[in-house]
Amino acid sequence: EPQRIRASVIGGGGFVYPRYLELPRPGSYIETVEIDPAVTEAAHAAFGLPRDTQIAIYEMDGRNRIEDLARTGGEKFDCIFGDSFNQYSVPFQLTTLEFDQRVYEVLADDGMYFMNLIESMQRGPFLGSVVRTMRLVFPAVYAIRTDAAESRRDTFVVLGSKRPLDLGAVTQRLRAQYNFRGGV
Numbered sequence: 133e134p135q136r137i138r139a140s141v142i143g144g145g146g147f148v149y150p151r152y153l154e155l156p157r158p159g160s161y162i163e164t165v166e167i168d169p170a171v172t173e174a175a176h177a178a179f180g181l182p183r184d185t186q187i188a189i190y191e192m193d194g195r196n197r198i199e200d201l202a203r204t205g206g207e208k209f210d211c212i213f214g215d216s217f218n219q220y221s222v223p224f225q226l227t228t229l230e231f232d233q234r235v236y237e238v239l240a241d242d243g244m245y246f247m248n249l250i251e252s253m254q255r256g257p258f259l260g261s262v263v264r265t266m267r268l269v270f271p272a273v274y275a276i277r278t279d280a281a282e283s284r285r286d287t288f289v290v291l292g293s294k295r296p297l298d299l300g301a302v303t304q305r306l307r308a309q310y311n312f313r314g315g316v
Contacts, residue, residue, distance in 0.1 A: 136160045138209045138240075140201075142194035142226065143216030144171050146179040150187045161207075163188040165197040167216075195225045201238045208240035214247035222249050227262055232269040232292070245270070245292040250285055262290050272296045 134156040141149045144166030154162045166172050169191050175181040190197050194216055212235055216223055225231065226247075235245050245266075251259040259275060266273045270292035276299070278287045291297075 137162075137211065138207060139163070139211045139213065140165065140197070140209050140238075141213045141215060142197070143214070144168075144175060144189070145215065147172075147175040147181045147185075147187070148179075149213050149215055151181070151185075154185070154187055161188070162186070163190060165190045165192060165194045167191065167193050193225070194223075195231055195234075198231065198234045198238060202234040208243060209238055210240055210243050212239065212243070212245045214245070217248075217250075221258075222247065222262075227265065229265050229268055232266055235292070236269050236294070239294065241294055243294065244297075247290045247292075249288050249290065251288055259288055259290070266290060266292045270294065274299060 136159045137153065137157055138161045139150075139153050141153075141162070141164045144150070144164045147164060150162050150164045154160065164187055166189065172181075172189055172191065176183060181187075194214070198212075214222065214226055216226055232245075239245060247262065247266075249259060249262060263273055263275055272293040272295060274291045274293075274297070276289045276291065278289075291299075
């Protein structure tokens with residue numbers, strides 16, 4: 133059910149994630165951390181991001197924003213979405229143990245950290261490394277693939293949580309609504 137949330141999205145792109153979160157959840161605090169002002173400007177010009185959006189936009193590196201939040205404390209986030217790419221790769225500074233530790237610090241007790249990445253399941257050293265690093269910080273880590281085929285490049289979402297989650301119902305709902313072929 134739509135409810136107010138506190139969310140941070142690292143990587144603006146077309147501002148699809150922040151808008152998806154903002155529109156059905158009035159009164160939520162949603163921020164986007166986008167290092168390149170030209171990307172934000174393109175989202176205004178090409179994707180219809182309103183100039184008066186309620187989304188707080190930080191033009192800085194995602195790692196620096198998370199470090200600032202961890203240092204200053206304050207209200208915790210319900211979710212943090214890592215959606216930052218240099219072509220097909222997540223910037224290295226967003227994949228480190230230190231970064232994951234800071235993300236953990238700024239999440240609420242029932243908060244979740246999602247990181248999008250692109251990888252091949254068969255040739256997945258980067259996916260394995262991200263999962264292994266997250267497991268050093270988060271008690272519960274899941275890798276969700278968007279397609280059933282293991283032989284080609286796919287989008288993965290690696291999810292870190294402070295407690296175990298039952299993702300079975302989520303997978304079933306995705307399959308019913310969107311013809312989802314992936315899995316956990």
